[in-house]
Amino acid sequence: MTTSISQINVKPDTPGQVGLPKIPVETATISEWGLAGDYNRFRKEKKKNDPDMAVMILSTDILDALNNEGWPVNPGDLGENLTLKNIDYSIMALGDRLKIRDVTLEISLICDPCTNLNNLPYVGKEKSASFIKTLMKRRGWYARVLKSGEVSVGDSVTLIQ
Numbered sequence: 786m787t788t789s790i791s792q793i794n795v796k797p798d799t800p801g802q803v804g805l806p807k808i809p810v811e812t813a814t815i816s817e818w819g820l821a822g823d824y825n826r827f828r829k830e831k832k833k834n835d836p837d838m839a840v841m842i843l844s845t846d847i848l849d850a851l852n853n854e855g856w857p858v859n860p861g862d863l864g865e866n867l868t869l870k871n872i873d874y875s876i877m878a879l880g881d882r883l884k885i886r887d888v889t890l891e892i893s894l895i896c897d898p899c900t901n902l903n904n905l906p907y908v909g910k911e912k913s914a915s916f917i918k919t920l921m922k923r924r925g926w927y928a929r930v931l932k933s934g935e936v937s938v939g940d941s942v943t944l945i946q
Contacts, residue, residue: 786944791845791870791883793938794861798824805904807861812937815840815888816930817930820866827899836895836929841865842883843925844874856916857907864899865925869942877926884946887934894927 794807802820814821817841860868883890898920902908
């Protein structure tokens, strides 16, 4: 199955700020440690830079579903590095590989909902528990990097199952 990159998202290490939402960029270099210019505090501090969590991937069908359910989620809001379009999230599975130009990623973990959602204005403290429940098994996938390289918005992505 072939899809494409709808958006690339990063968030630099900014003192006093959490990592959400991430901001869009046109191009990124991906290495075994993730996207250049992206800092994931949870991955670094709690997970000791686990290479299985190098890149977070989400599909636009999940964002569309959340929007239809009344959550005005934008690409990058949930912490994903790569937002993919025209792919059914439910067909992706652990061990699947994604080929983007010279880059090869392998789906390694399902991403649990983040509990630090205060930077998302449509959530806030009063709706946080409800939103976290809504995100269960829908926040995206983590992938390890098998082959590094550069990617850009619009690049074709081939899912190899």
